[in-house]
Amino acid sequence: xxxxxxxxxxxxxxxxxxxxxxxxxxxxxxxxxxxxxxxxxxxxxxxxxxxxxxxxxxxxxxxxxxxxxxxxxxxxxxxxxxxxxxxxxxxxxxxxxxxxxxxxxxxxxxxxxxxxxxxxxxxxxxxxxxxxxxxxxxxxxxxxxxxxxxxxxxxxxxxxxxxxxxxxxxxxxxxxxxxxxxxxxxxxxxxxxxxxxxxxxxxxxxxxxxxxxxxxxxxxxxxxxxxxxxxxx
Numbered sequence: 001x002x003x004x005x006x007x008x009x010x011x012x013x014x015x016x017x018x019x020x021x022x023x024x025x026x027x028x029x030x031x032x033x034x035x036x037x038x039x040x041x042x043x044x045x046x047x048x049x050x051x052x053x054x055x056x057x058x059x060x061x062x063x064x065x066x067x068x069x070x071x072x073x074x075x076x077x078x079x080x081x082x083x084x085x086x087x088x089x090x091x092x093x094x095x096x097x098x099x100x101x102x103x104x105x106x107x108x109x110x111x112x113x114x115x116x117x118x119x120x121x122x123x124x125x126x127x128x129x130x131x132x133x134x135x136x137x138x139x140x141x142x143x144x145x146x147x148x149x150x151x152x153x154x155x156x157x158x159x160x161x162x163x164x165x166x167x168x169x170x171x172x173x174x175x176x177x178x179x180x181x182x183x184x185x186x187x188x189x190x191x192x193x194x195x196x197x198x199x200x201x202x203x204x205x206x207x208x209x210x211x212x213x214x215x216x217x218x219x220x221x222x223x224x225x226x227x228x229x230x231x232x233x
Contacts, residue, residue: 001202003044003048003168003172005204006044007041007044007048009179009202010041010178012199013179014034014037014038014041016199016200020186020189020190023189023190024189026189029181029182033178033181037175037178037182040175040178041175043171043174044168046171047168047171047172048168048171051165057153058153061153065151065154068150069106069147072109073109075113075136075139075140075143076112078136079117079120079136079137080097082127082130082132083120086126087123090123093119096115096119097119100112106151110147111144112144113140113147114141114145116140117138117141117144120132120134120137183200183201185200186199
Protein backbone atom coordinates (compact mmCIF):
# COMPACT_ATOMS: atom_id res chain seq x y z
CA UNK A 1 0.00 0.00 0.00
CA UNK A 2 1.36 3.47 -0.83
CA UNK A 3 2.40 5.36 2.28
CA UNK A 4 0.14 8.30 1.45
CA UNK A 5 -2.91 5.98 1.42
CA UNK A 6 -1.84 4.31 4.67
CA UNK A 7 -1.54 7.71 6.38
CA UNK A 8 -4.96 8.72 5.05
CA UNK A 9 -6.54 5.51 6.36
CA UNK A 10 -4.88 6.03 9.74
CA UNK A 11 -6.37 9.53 9.92
CA UNK A 12 -9.83 8.16 9.09
CA UNK A 13 -9.37 5.51 11.76
CA UNK A 14 -8.54 8.21 14.31
CA UNK A 15 -11.76 10.07 13.44
CA UNK A 16 -13.85 6.88 13.64
CA UNK A 17 -12.30 5.67 16.89
CA UNK A 18 -12.73 9.10 18.49
CA UNK A 19 -16.45 8.81 17.78
CA UNK A 20 -16.59 5.30 19.28
CA UNK A 21 -14.21 6.02 22.15
CA UNK A 22 -16.69 5.09 24.89
CA UNK A 23 -17.36 1.61 23.45
CA UNK A 24 -13.66 1.01 22.79
CA UNK A 25 -12.62 1.98 26.31
CA UNK A 26 -15.38 -0.21 27.70
CA UNK A 27 -13.54 -3.29 26.38
CA UNK A 28 -10.20 -2.12 27.72
CA UNK A 29 -8.59 0.01 25.01
CA UNK A 30 -5.89 2.19 26.65
CA UNK A 31 -6.93 5.83 26.99
CA UNK A 32 -3.69 7.12 25.44
CA UNK A 33 -3.82 4.95 22.31
CA UNK A 34 -5.56 7.60 20.20
CA UNK A 35 -2.98 10.22 21.26
CA UNK A 36 -0.21 7.84 20.21
CA UNK A 37 -1.98 7.29 16.90
CA UNK A 38 -2.15 11.03 16.21
CA UNK A 39 1.52 11.57 17.11
CA UNK A 40 2.70 8.67 14.97
CA UNK A 41 0.62 9.78 11.99
CA UNK A 42 2.43 13.14 12.07
CA UNK A 43 5.81 11.42 12.44
CA UNK A 44 5.25 9.15 9.44
CA UNK A 45 3.92 12.00 7.32
CA UNK A 46 7.09 14.02 7.99
CA UNK A 47 9.43 11.06 7.50
CA UNK A 48 7.72 10.08 4.26
CA UNK A 49 7.89 13.65 2.98
CA UNK A 50 11.64 13.75 3.70
CA UNK A 51 12.10 10.53 1.72
CA UNK A 52 9.99 11.76 -1.20
CA UNK A 53 11.86 15.07 -1.35
CA UNK A 54 15.22 13.30 -1.35
CA UNK A 55 14.27 10.82 -4.07
CA UNK A 56 12.76 13.63 -6.15
CA UNK A 57 16.00 15.63 -5.83
CA UNK A 58 18.05 12.65 -6.98
CA UNK A 59 15.60 11.96 -9.83
CA UNK A 60 15.85 15.59 -10.98
CA UNK A 61 19.65 15.42 -10.83
CA UNK A 62 19.63 12.28 -13.00
CA UNK A 63 17.28 13.87 -15.53
CA UNK A 64 19.38 17.05 -15.65
CA UNK A 65 22.57 15.01 -16.07
CA UNK A 66 21.03 13.01 -18.91
CA UNK A 67 19.93 16.20 -20.67
CA UNK A 68 23.27 18.00 -20.29
CA UNK A 69 25.72 15.10 -20.75
CA UNK A 70 25.74 15.39 -24.59
CA UNK A 71 26.78 19.03 -24.27
CA UNK A 72 29.65 18.02 -21.98
CA UNK A 73 30.86 15.41 -24.47
CA UNK A 74 30.59 17.80 -27.43
CA UNK A 75 32.50 20.55 -25.62
CA UNK A 76 35.23 18.11 -24.54
CA UNK A 77 35.54 16.80 -28.10
CA UNK A 78 35.73 20.32 -29.55
CA UNK A 79 38.42 21.40 -27.08
CA UNK A 80 40.54 18.32 -27.75
CA UNK A 81 40.29 18.64 -31.53
CA UNK A 82 41.17 22.34 -31.56
CA UNK A 83 44.04 21.90 -29.13
CA UNK A 84 45.45 18.93 -31.00
CA UNK A 85 45.70 21.05 -34.10
CA UNK A 86 46.90 24.21 -32.35
CA UNK A 87 49.54 22.32 -30.34
CA UNK A 88 50.54 19.91 -33.12
CA UNK A 89 54.16 21.06 -33.00
CA UNK A 90 54.47 20.87 -29.21
CA UNK A 91 55.18 17.31 -28.07
CA UNK A 92 54.72 18.04 -24.36
CA UNK A 93 51.26 19.53 -24.82
CA UNK A 94 50.27 16.74 -27.19
CA UNK A 95 51.26 14.16 -24.55
CA UNK A 96 48.92 15.86 -22.08
CA UNK A 97 46.11 15.71 -24.65
CA UNK A 98 46.76 12.03 -25.34
CA UNK A 99 46.38 11.20 -21.63
CA UNK A 100 43.11 13.15 -21.48
CA UNK A 101 41.80 11.40 -24.61
CA UNK A 102 42.41 8.02 -22.99
CA UNK A 103 39.94 8.69 -20.20
CA UNK A 104 36.74 6.62 -20.41
CA UNK A 105 34.41 7.46 -17.51
CA UNK A 106 31.94 10.32 -17.14
CA UNK A 107 33.56 11.31 -13.84
CA UNK A 108 36.86 11.73 -15.68
CA UNK A 109 35.16 13.61 -18.51
CA UNK A 110 33.89 16.19 -15.99
CA UNK A 111 37.43 16.79 -14.77
CA UNK A 112 38.74 16.79 -18.35
CA UNK A 113 36.86 20.01 -19.07
CA UNK A 114 38.69 21.72 -16.22
CA UNK A 115 42.04 20.21 -17.32
CA UNK A 116 41.53 21.32 -20.92
CA UNK A 117 40.44 24.79 -19.84
CA UNK A 118 43.56 25.18 -17.69
CA UNK A 119 45.74 23.96 -20.57
CA UNK A 120 44.19 26.45 -22.96
CA UNK A 121 44.47 29.40 -20.58
CA UNK A 122 48.11 28.57 -19.88
CA UNK A 123 48.97 28.21 -23.59
CA UNK A 124 46.67 30.65 -25.42
CA UNK A 125 48.90 31.84 -28.31
CA UNK A 126 48.62 28.76 -30.57
CA UNK A 127 44.85 28.74 -30.01
CA UNK A 128 44.55 32.42 -30.91
CA UNK A 129 46.48 31.71 -34.11
CA UNK A 130 43.71 29.37 -35.31
CA UNK A 131 41.05 31.85 -34.10
CA UNK A 132 39.84 29.58 -31.34
CA UNK A 133 37.33 31.22 -28.99
CA UNK A 134 39.10 31.28 -25.64
CA UNK A 135 35.78 32.03 -23.91
CA UNK A 136 35.10 28.32 -24.37
CA UNK A 137 37.71 27.67 -21.69
CA UNK A 138 35.63 29.63 -19.18
CA UNK A 139 32.53 27.76 -20.35
CA UNK A 140 34.37 24.48 -19.85
CA UNK A 141 35.24 25.38 -16.25
CA UNK A 142 31.62 26.26 -15.48
CA UNK A 143 30.39 23.10 -17.18
CA UNK A 144 32.91 20.99 -15.27
CA UNK A 145 31.77 22.43 -11.93
CA UNK A 146 28.08 22.02 -12.74
CA UNK A 147 28.34 18.44 -13.99
CA UNK A 148 30.57 17.44 -11.07
CA UNK A 149 27.97 18.82 -8.67
CA UNK A 150 25.26 16.81 -10.42
CA UNK A 151 27.36 13.65 -10.07
CA UNK A 152 27.77 14.33 -6.35
CA UNK A 153 23.99 14.78 -5.96
CA UNK A 154 23.45 11.46 -7.72
CA UNK A 155 26.26 9.37 -6.24
CA UNK A 156 27.82 11.28 -3.38
CA UNK A 157 25.13 10.80 -0.72
CA UNK A 158 25.08 7.04 -0.65
CA UNK A 159 24.41 6.69 3.08
CA UNK A 160 21.95 9.53 3.61
CA UNK A 161 19.09 7.89 1.67
CA UNK A 162 19.48 4.72 3.71
CA UNK A 163 19.22 6.69 6.96
CA UNK A 164 16.14 8.58 5.81
CA UNK A 165 14.58 5.39 4.51
CA UNK A 166 15.27 3.63 7.82
CA UNK A 167 13.60 6.46 9.76
CA UNK A 168 10.56 6.37 7.48
CA UNK A 169 10.20 2.60 7.78
CA UNK A 170 10.53 2.74 11.56
CA UNK A 171 7.88 5.48 11.71
CA UNK A 172 5.61 3.24 9.63
CA UNK A 173 6.19 0.28 11.95
CA UNK A 174 5.33 2.35 15.04
CA UNK A 175 2.18 3.70 13.38
CA UNK A 176 1.13 0.24 12.23
CA UNK A 177 1.31 -1.02 15.81
CA UNK A 178 -1.26 1.60 16.86
CA UNK A 179 -3.45 1.08 13.78
CA UNK A 180 -3.54 -2.71 14.21
CA UNK A 181 -4.34 -2.44 17.92
CA UNK A 182 -7.20 0.04 17.47
CA UNK A 183 -8.60 -1.97 14.58
CA UNK A 184 -8.60 -5.11 16.70
CA UNK A 185 -10.66 -3.35 19.41
CA UNK A 186 -13.05 -1.92 16.84
CA UNK A 187 -13.62 -5.20 15.03
CA UNK A 188 -14.33 -6.88 18.36
CA UNK A 189 -16.71 -4.20 19.65
CA UNK A 190 -18.70 -4.12 16.40
CA UNK A 191 -18.39 -7.79 15.52
CA UNK A 192 -22.19 -8.03 15.26
CA UNK A 193 -22.50 -4.86 13.19
CA UNK A 194 -20.78 -5.44 9.82
CA UNK A 195 -21.23 -1.85 8.63
CA UNK A 196 -19.52 -0.34 11.67
CA UNK A 197 -16.88 -3.09 11.77
CA UNK A 198 -16.01 -2.21 8.16
CA UNK A 199 -14.68 1.15 9.39
CA UNK A 200 -11.99 -0.76 11.30
CA UNK A 201 -10.70 -2.53 8.21
CA UNK A 202 -8.53 -1.21 5.39
CA UNK A 203 -10.62 0.14 2.54
CA UNK A 204 -7.61 -0.07 0.24
CA UNK A 205 -7.12 -3.78 0.95
CA UNK A 206 -10.84 -4.42 0.66
CA UNK A 207 -11.03 -2.78 -2.76
CA UNK A 208 -7.84 -4.47 -3.91
CA UNK A 209 -9.08 -7.90 -2.84
CA UNK A 210 -12.40 -7.30 -4.59
CA UNK A 211 -10.58 -6.33 -7.77
CA UNK A 212 -8.31 -9.37 -7.58
CA UNK A 213 -11.32 -11.64 -7.09
CA UNK A 214 -13.06 -10.05 -10.05
CA UNK A 215 -9.95 -10.42 -12.22
CA UNK A 216 -9.50 -14.08 -11.24
CA UNK A 217 -13.14 -14.81 -12.00
CA UNK A 218 -12.88 -13.05 -15.35
CA UNK A 219 -9.70 -14.93 -16.28
CA UNK A 220 -11.22 -18.24 -15.18
CA UNK A 221 -14.25 -17.65 -17.38
CA UNK A 222 -11.99 -16.65 -20.27
CA UNK A 223 -9.93 -19.84 -19.88
CA UNK A 224 -13.07 -21.96 -19.85
CA UNK A 225 -14.19 -20.38 -23.11
CA UNK A 226 -10.78 -20.96 -24.74
CA UNK A 227 -10.35 -24.56 -23.48
CA UNK A 228 -11.88 -27.12 -25.87
CA UNK A 229 -14.32 -29.68 -24.45
CA UNK A 230 -12.37 -32.90 -24.20
CA UNK A 231 -15.25 -35.07 -23.01
CA UNK A 232 -16.12 -37.94 -25.29
CA UNK A 233 -19.52 -37.89 -26.88
